[in-house]
Amino acid sequence: MSTEPILTVEDLSVRIAGLHILQGVSFTVAPTGVTVLLGRNGVGKTTTLRAIIGLTPRNGEVRGAIRTGGRSLTGQPTHKLVRGGLGYVPEDRCVFAGLTVAENLRLAEQRGTAPAYDKVYELFPELDRRGRQRAGSLSGGQQQMLAIGRVLLNDNRLLLVDEPTKGLAPKVVTEVAEVLERVAVTVPVLLVEQNLAVVRRLAQAAIVLDAGRVAWTGDARQLLEEPALTKSLLGVGSSGVHA
Numbered sequence: 001m002s003t004e005p006i007l008t009v010e011d012l013s014v015r016i017a018g019l020h021i022l023q024g025v026s027f028t029v030a031p032t033g034v035t036v037l038l039g040r041n042g043v044g045k046t047t048t049l050r051a052i053i054g055l056t057p058r059n060g061e062v063r064g065a066i067r068t069g070g071r072s073l074t075g076q077p078t079h080k081l082v083r084g085g086l087g088y089v090p091e092d093r094c095v096f097a098g099l100t101v102a103e104n105l106r107l108a109e110q111r112g113t114a115p116a117y118d119k120v121y122e123l124f125p126e127l128d129r130r131g132r133q134r135a136g137s138l139s140g141g142q143q144q145m146l147a148i149g150r151v152l153l154n155d156n157r158l159l160l161v162d163e164p165t166k167g168l169a170p171k172v173v174t175e176v177a178e179v180l181e182r183v184a185v186t187v188p189v190l191l192v193e194q195n196l197a198v199v200r201r202l203a204q205a206a207i208v209l210d211a212g213r214v215a216w217t218g219d220a221r222q223l224l225e226e227p228a229l230t231k232s233l234l235g236v237g238s239s240g241v242h243a
């Protein structure tokens with residue numbers, strides 16, 4: 001199996017509204033498993049994912065190189081990136097509240113490819129059962145499942161997943177982690193996640209941002225097993241990181 005990174009980010013710089021938010025960020029994402037992007041609040045994690053998927057606001061400026069398999073992704077429109085196999089699950093889930101679960105899924109279908117409803121309903125039987133329910137009336141956890149399921153309807157070369165467990169009850173956090181663990185067996189994932197127990201369970205590699213720059217990269221477990229390092233990079237202790 002190839003050990004070439006699935007994604008290479010080089011010297012990524014993002015300015016929005018006069019703010020220099022990312023200041024020369026470079027990292028790679030492994031071709032298998034979960035690579036986690038960590039850091040305190042406001043260091044630029046979401047800005048990084050949004051730059052990769054072409055969703056930097058219009059008043060923003062992106063510089064640097066973003067590549068997959070020798071192909072440049074920089075400056076490409078989001079719909080092309082998605083068609084090319086980049087899946088994105090945004091932090092705020094972005095389901096269409098007024099549409100049903102089935103309609104939300106149908107909107108994600110891509111012309112010319114067979115949507116993988118069997119796979120999605122096997123991972124999330126709840127979405128099948130609740131097909132006629134309005135997405136806005138789902139619980140936070142169910143909406144998260146819908147947001148992930150919607151992306152998995154199509155084949156992906158890489159998934160970008162932003163804080164999927166944020167604001168969820170502990171039992172639902174475990175369910176989301178289980179699903180991502182299964183998904184990552186076949187598709188590499190770049191994950192933004194603050195819950196260190198989830199990080200410990202899922203991630204092999206870690207990238208830590210601090211104030212718009214890469215502060216540390218390496219083995220995720222090594223990071224979590226060194227409390228002083230975790231504290232200095234993330235500002236939190238690493239006790240209680242066992243799921």
Ligand SMILES: Nc1ncnc2c1ncn2[C@@H]1O[C@H](COP(=O)(O)OP(=O)(O)OP(=O)(O)O)[C@@H](O)[C@H]1O
Nearest residue numbers: 016017019021040041042043044045046047048057
């Ligand atoms: N559209 C924007 N306009 C102005 N400032 C922005 C914009 N988007 C992000 N920022 C600023 O850029 C910085 C990084 O934001 P970002 O959302 O990437 O951080 P984050 O690491 O994902 O934070 P969190 O963990 O709190 O979600 C923050 O100071 C934020 O206020």
